[in-house]
Amino acid sequence: MRNRILCTACLLLAVLLAAAVWLGGSRFVKELETTALMQQAVSGDTVLVTGQVYAREIKSDYQVLYLKHNSIKFRKQQLKESKFIVYDKSIQEVKTGNQITAEGNVRFYEEPRNPGNFNEKQYYEKQGIHACMWSESVIVTSGRVWKVRDGIFSFRQKWKAVLYDFMGEGQGALLCGIMLGDKADIDPAVKELYQMNGIGHILAISGLHLSIIGIGMYRLCRRLCGSYAAGGMCGILFLFAYILMTGISVSAVRAAVMFLFRIGADMAGRRYDTATALAAAACIVLLWRPLYLYDGGFWLSFGAVFGVAAVLPLFRKLPAQGLWASVSINLSILPVLLYYFYEYPLYSILLNLFVIPLMPALLLLGLAGSVAALVLPWPGEAALSLCRALLTFYEWLCRTAVELPAARIITGRPSAASVVCYYILLSALLLMWGRYKIRRNAGTRKKCIAKYMIITGITYAVALFILIPGTCGREGQLEVTMLDVGQGDGIYMKAPSGRTYLFDGGSSDVRQAGKYRIEPFLKYKGTGRIDYAFISHGDSDHMNAIREMIDRGPLGIPIGHLVLPREEVWDDSLTELAALARDNGIKVFIMEEGQHIQDGGLSLYCLHPGGAYRGEPGNAASMAVWVRYGRFDMLLTGDVEGEGEAALTAAVDEAKEAWRTDGFDGILEVLKVAHHGSKNSTSAEFLEATRPAYGLISAGRDNRYGHPHRDTAKRLEDIGCRLFCTPSDGAVTVWTDGSRMSISAFAEGAGP
Incomplete structure (x- = not known):
């Protein structure tokens, strides 16, 4: 770290931010503060909300309006609430940037009632949202429109309609989830099938999507313009527009920051440093949304990149790099998976060997098919038919894997001490493996490959032993x-x-x-x-x-x-x-x-x-x-x-x-x-x-x-x-x- 001053500074800042969130609570994190509405009202009380729409989602029989700068009338009091959600059954014509007024019964998000259940309160609290309501009618009180954001939303809806028209509702919804981040209409059984088999990450707009689309557009623009600066600016603008359209998630922000570092390095003629970019991204995410420190998606996103950056290089001279990339990522995120999801998809490494290499083809065919469908229907239909075939193949892989023995290992939630012990073990192995180099002659190469496979197998076995709680309850209880x-x-x-x-x-x-x-x-x-x-x-x-x-x-x-x-x-x-x-x-x-x-x-x-x-x-x-x-x-x-x-x-x-x-x-x-x-x-x-x-x-x-x-x-x-x-x-x-x-x-x- 001696020559990585920025990386060291970012790591120290990230640690300080994490400590402040963990120890400081509401004194440091404003999202944890009890708002005036939470103090005065209880779930079921009638309120009148006036606020500005900053995002919206269209469902089959209602729409979701995300409001900010809210003034809430409750029992002749005017209360301030930073963010609020209105579920509008009337599906009133509303645009992003409009100010609206709606009346209904307020509901505060709740903590889980059983161990292991979804924490609804924490999920929305991370976004600064504490309450919501259903409303039968919404009145637009100000016609101000955020033209860029609303235009992007309209474009997304038209793109979604094209995919539905050419691919049908089922697979059209699936491709919308993969390309546009709109998972609302995905068949719940198919979505769960993907998640259970460890390929649910393709349904979230992540670094995989942004690297394919962002880096691809950057390289294309750079070749067309013949300039790193022009290509970089085009790539950045395209990437930001895509993130605005698909939703600003943790993985998207992390990938965008790292993308900026990569383009900046090219434009400045410097070497791109993954560790520095990753540390800077962690700082930016924690400054933007401090409570994401407790989010499984945060740790999975950063853990996967850490696996590629720190663990994969140890295997770089081995054949089948796709396999070792999957192994490296799984070694890095295994405790996170068990801590937040309580199960491990045993065949996910093998499934991702097929799924990830085909993702660029799926995304590019989806993009090309969507554009072509607007001009010449038959080329668009041909490209989207190939997308249908790939999605059918993905589903077949999942349904086949789920029928295999031990398709998933339900482990329970490991203790924090077990997670710490695991990462100490992983760090020790990284240091040990780093001392060995693969020799070039074939005989030694085979021995080294065998050695790496044995060490990896032992690592998994020891890791599962450390992380998985006993199958029996408390002894004798x-x-x-x-x-x-x-x-x-x-x-x-x-x-x-x-x-x-x-x-x-x-x-x-x-x-x-x-x-x-x-x-x-x-x-x-x-x-x-x-x-x-x-x-x-x-x-x-x-x-x-x-x-x-x-x-x-x-x-x-x-x-x-x-x-x-x-x-x-x-x-x-x-x-x-x-x-x-x-x-x-x-x-x-x-x-x-x-x-x-x-x-x-x-x-x-x-x-x-x-x-x-x-x-x-x-x-x-x-x-x-x-x-x-x-x-x-x-x-x-x-x-x-x-x-x-x-x-x-x-x-x-x-x-x-x-x-x-x-x-x-x-x-x-x-x-x-x-x-x-x-x-x-x-x-x-x-x-x-x-x-x-x-x-x-x-x-x-x-x-x-x-x-x-x-x-x-x-x-x-x-x-x-x-x-x-x-x-x-x-x-x-x-x-x-x-x-x-x-x-x-x-x-x-x-x-x-």
Whole structure:
């Protein structure tokens, strides 16, 4: 670094900025400050917003308007808010630069309710946005237009229409995502397929896109003009216009800064230094958006360039440079992938060997085809047909890879200490490899290649050992988490043996709770499979998420066995679920009263419904499971109530009496309160029989049923039961070694 003064200065500044963000919080980062609107209003309050449109997006049935310099009228007060989002259902004709007024119910972005779930608040906070609203009508109060930016937006919409016309909606949307950064209409299954296989980066405007388009245009202009300066200016203007059109992302800003350094070096007759450009880009991004320090995209973008700049040169004399480039990038970003996404696509290195070399062809054909389509349709259609073929090939690669064994390794989130240890190991290996040089004779070359492959393999093995948490839970401990799925139920259990259980899974107010609430949590915990999924009864808020997980196939978390109550209490929903499970190769078990599952020291007893129950299917027929581990006892009740609760009360009395000779201490540590705390469940007679120390209630926030009901909560409190409820506590986790127990709520910052 002695001869890299600018690089050293930028690195020091980047470290200082990172420390200021990490330690300073809201004292340094204005995006973390509590705004006046956040202090005065709550989600659901009606507000009148007046602000200037600085960006907009067109969706199929609404538009998104990004506002700045906002004045918000709330209860006769005028409050200032730097940025705000309005979702306009009327799709009013609005241009960038217009000032608009809109009325609606404000909604503040929220933190995740479960470990591993998407942090909506942090995502928008990074952009300085804290609130949004849906509006039925938007009024333009000032006709001022930012002509350049609005012209670029209009051009983008016309370009998008050309791609849709010639490629169809499905692949047209995919090419729009790749070329224009517009991912709104991409089939979610295809998008997830790309991400799962490690090629999702091609859907984000990144350094790969900008290097192909920006450097390509720069070289073309330089040859046409015969001047580095003229070519450089043309390349810079074109690149900036392209970034404005596609969106100003972290990777785009990083690539643009490095592009400027490269062109500047050419124009000044100096040597381009990647390290200096990368360090300067990091400083600029952190000055522009300090909170991107916590963004996975930031670390992936800079980590990939670091891999190419620092790791790849060690392999530069080896054949198959594309393979070693992919290896180098993966070595650099592996901890980032696991820390932010909790899984590793095993075949991504191989897939990128095909995907990345074809990207220049895809982008150039897309550009040429789009231009030609406006003049002569048949050449444009021919070029875009080739794009269709390439995209079909990409999808075929992904679908083939996802069917291979261990297509993805779900690791869970590694600890920060593990990540630090990994990078210390990587640095040591870089220093060690740097001491070796490949000799020119063929025999030695083969030995060196073999040596490099062995060292690389060992590095991956050691890295995964360091980063991947153990497959079992805490040694000798049972872990139970009541997930916040909204108005529904979902309870995850991990046995000391490592076997996993899911008791119910569904929601009536959270869309795709399986995909967005349950599966991210499972990945965070390193759970790549649910061994047993229990369904208490056929209500959708207890089973639609599990049905969704089955439907998602290889994209979701697989389920080994489906456990249902006895067939006499099945309704149509349970019958259909059982058929769906069997069609997907999932074994369906029936668990009746008196049967139990033994998993080492863990026992799961079915107490209800028994043969004596003659009631109707539904809530009263919910399967109730008593969990025993050492001296720890927990009762899972589904939605049992009425006649079913009376039968369960009798079964509990009988079981307690039978277990007294088996070390039962007479205490029920945890009760999953039935039917979300409904008034019609958890009667005084049932509580007298169970007398739980802790009660867990799963319900949606501000749900229309009033769950948990105050009468039920009072009955529980009157017997000394301490309540944990997902509306206030988020996910609630219980740990026990069979003699001692701890319990914590995620929303209190004490998540697992």
